[in-house]
Amino acid sequence: MSAEIKFCGLTRPEDADFAASLGASYIGVIFAGGPRTLNIPRAMEVLGAAPRTVARVGVFADHGVDEIARIAGVLQLDALQMHGSFNPARVEALRKMFDGEIWTVCRLSGATLPPVVTDMLAVGDGLLLDAAVPGKLGGTGVTLPWAELSDPLRELRRFKRIILAGGLRPENVGQAIAALSPDVVDVSSGVESSPGIKDHDRMREFRDAVDHVATTT
Secondary structure (H helix, E strand, O other): OOOEEEEOOOOOHHHHHHHHHOOOOEEEEEOOOOOOEOOHHHHHHHHHOOOOOOEEEEEEOOOOHHHHHHHHHHHOOOEEEEOOOOOHHHHHHHHOOOOOEEEEEEEEOOOOOOOOHHHHHHHOOEEEEEEOEOOEOOOOOOOOOHHHHHHHHHHHOOOOEEEEOOOOOOOOHHHHHHHHOOOEEEEOHHHEEEOOEEOHHHHHHHHHHHHHHHHHO
């Protein structure tokens, strides 16, 4: 049982470089607001510190389709992570302007998957699950009820990739993987010393915890 790693909310080139050295599959930069939000020049510096073998993810909220496509083109993004209001037509419009993956985001306040998940799966390349916290779009450190989500997600994993976020850290990522078998584990605040500042020891511990699950199952 293995999962790919995405280090998100990167704000410093040295953190992107270290993420790549750890074997991360994805690195993420945020345009959706909050303390980790970057402008395009800074995002270019951060992403440019990692080799192109590491996929680049941009995190967006309710941006216009043209703006998202422009940023994706400038930064040569490989995936778009779509927070904010879910709109299937918006995703389809992006398809005509962006060739990479589009991940729809479902924010949960419990173990019940909302009916809109069906539409998210239909139009997205991956479904990202995160904890719903009022006024926040992510990076909150709040976990999901993994054990209770195990059965509902088992069927969904047959159709699309599952990206698991929400309060993951070195101490609990093994438990989350064991419960849900996600394709990707997405960490931000769980490996930080302060918002946007990654702790390299914590990043390494997270990678080691994920690897440990893969070698013992």
